[in-house]
Amino acid sequence: MDMSTVRMNNPVLQGFGFYASVLIVKMMAMSIITAVQRFRTKAFISPEDAAAFKGEVKLEDPDVERVRRAHLNDLENIPIFLVTGFLFILSDPDVVVALMFFRLYTLARLVHTFVYAVYVVRQPARAIAFGVGQLITLIMIIMIIVKFHQL
Amino acid sequence: MDMSTVRMNNPVLQGFGFYASVLIVKMMAMSIITAVQRFRTKAFISPEDAAAFKGEVKLEDPDVERVRRAHLNDLENIPIFLVTGFLFILSDPDVVVALMFFRLYTLARLVHTFVYAVYVVRQPARAIAFGVGQLITLIMIIMIIVKFHQL
Amino acid sequence: MDMSTVRMNNPVLQGFGFYASVLIVKMMAMSIITAVQRFRTKAFISPEDAAAFKGEVKLEDPDVERVRRAHLNDLENIPIFLVTGFLFILSDPDVVVALMFFRLYTLARLVHTFVYAVYVVRQPARAIAFGVGQLITLIMIIMIIVKFHQL
Numbered sequence: 090m091d092m093s094t095v096r097m098n099n100p101v102l103q104g105f106g107f108y109a110s111v112l113i114v115k116m117m118a119m120s121i122i123t124a125v126q127r128f129r130t131k132a133f134i135s136p137e138d139a140a141a142f143k144g145e146v147k148l149e150d151p152d153v154e155r156v157r158r159a160h161l162n163d164l165e166n167i168p169i170f171l172v173t174g175f176l177f178i179l180s181d182p183d184v185v186v187a188l189m190f191f192r193l194y195t196l197a198r199l200v201h202t203f204v205y206a207v208y209v210v211r212q213p214a215r216a217i218a219f220g221v222g223q224l225i226t227l228i229m230i231i232m233i234i235v236k237f238h239q240l
Numbered sequence: 241m242d243m244s245t246v247r248m249n250n251p252v253l254q255g256f257g258f259y260a261s262v263l264i265v266k267m268m269a270m271s272i273i274t275a276v277q278r279f280r281t282k283a284f285i286s287p288e289d290a291a292a293f294k295g296e297v298k299l300e301d302p303d304v305e306r307v308r309r310a311h312l313n314d315l316e317n318i319p320i321f322l323v324t325g326f327l328f329i330l331s332d333p334d335v336v337v338a339l340m341f342f343r344l345y346t347l348a349r350l351v352h353t354f355v356y357a358v359y360v361v362r363q364p365a366r367a368i369a370f371g372v373g374q375l376i377t378l379i380m381i382i383m384i385i386v387k388f389h390q391l
Numbered sequence: 392m393d394m395s396t397v398r399m400n401n402p403v404l405q406g407f408g409f410y411a412s413v414l415i416v417k418m419m420a421m422s423i424i425t426a427v428q429r430f431r432t433k434a435f436i437s438p439e440d441a442a443a444f445k446g447e448v449k450l451e452d453p454d455v456e457r458v459r460r461a462h463l464n465d466l467e468n469i470p471i472f473l474v475t476g477f478l479f480i481l482s483d484p485d486v487v488v489a490l491m492f493f494r495l496y497t498l499a500r501l502v503h504t505f506v507y508a509v510y511v512v513r514q515p516a517r518a519i520a521f522g523v524g525q526l527i528t529l530i531m532i533i534m535i536i537v538k539f540h541q542l
Contacts, residue, residue, distance in 0.1 A: 103388045106385070109323065119316075168470045172411065173415060175477070248482065254539045292515065
């Protein structure tokens with residue numbers, strides 16, 4: 090392996106940069122959606138918010154909690170994928186395989202958010218979207234361990 | 241671009257290393273502050289803690305929950321910033337602009353924690369601190385996508 | 392320093408790749424354990440899950456909440472360690488010291504999960520496991536700052 094893995098003209102890194110950006114913007118959007126739901130339902134989480142925006146402190150609004158659960162699931166998975174992705178790039182993977190993984194993972198997480206927090210679809214829709222993301226992360230980890238230890 | 245972006249003598253990486261360290265120490269401090277609040281109010285989260293430290297299991301203490309909300313907001317934002325920052329460094333940005341972003345983001349998150357969990361300031365203090373952090377992350381992402389795709 | 396720090400044949404990076412993978416798989420297992428506990432106790436978090444799997448919506452099951460607290464503690468610490476580890480590798484540390492840190496941190500987090508969510512051990516078992524992880528992260532951060540600024 091040469092140092093091409095962390096060069097900007099490495100297509101794996103370029104692809105990762107793009108899909109990582111999509112996932113990060115998607116996660117940041119969850120904060121906005123939560124805030125929108127809080128203003129819509131007037132169910133705020135802190136007394137100073139309720140005071141400023143003429144609502145009340147209410148921790149159990151179902152629409153707000155649904156978005157927060159989707160957000161928490163992102164937190165449990167996407168940062169892990171991003172770190173795994175960096176290690177995966179350093180393991181110098183096949184370009185086609187790597188881009189397929191990044192695309193499929195991004196798609197799976199977009200579907201997960203959609204069926205969880207935007208338009209609720211009955212199970213196992215969310216379980217499948219979640220499982221696809223987990224599976225791709227796991228395959229990447231196995232490939233990282235194998236590549237790093239065959240030297 | 242040459243490989244200077246991930247060399248230790250790259251001032252962008254040096255700056256990132258410093259401000260990332262400040263943000264990480266700040267996040268780690270949230271655990272300590274939560275623990276201090278739990279001991280002060282004797283409101284523990286697990287039965288074995290209540291047993292060992294002569295308190296009770298109490299999940300809704302407002303002072304503890306306030307620190308935990310600030311911590312959760314950190315979790316929703318700072319790891320994303322750290323990963324974005326790495327990609328940003330690889331995109332070989334202007335040193336002055338990059339350091340300004342890192343400094344402003346760090347300041348915004350310190351202010352966010354202060355007005356949320358240390359000395360409560362009325363809204364929109366927290367909303368502005370949060371928004372500045374989000375805006376900087378978003379600008380960095382846009383610059384990453386543009387740079388990675390102009391090759 | 393030369394660019395050897397982000398080469399795959401750098402033993403510090405190889406060691407980090409391995410222990411980061413262990414920690415990531417451990418974190419991913421928390422989702423599985425949570426799901427297993429939810430199916431065992433029939434205490435689901437979303438109405439569509441309760442409908443599909445013949446359970447009820449119940450947010451306060453103690454066994455489920457215990458696993459979720461352990462998972463949340465992972466979220467508060469492991470992503471930070473992973474980012475710190477990357478910066479630590481770039482600071483070109485001594486191989487023996489670095490691998491000792493990675494091993495000890497991984498061990499501390501495995502113990503933390505075990506005494507919190509698998510077989511509950513009385514305090515201060517969990518506090519010590521947590522503290523060891525925090526201490527190693529902090530030492531790594533101090534070493535990063537020192538190394539990055541002695542140039």
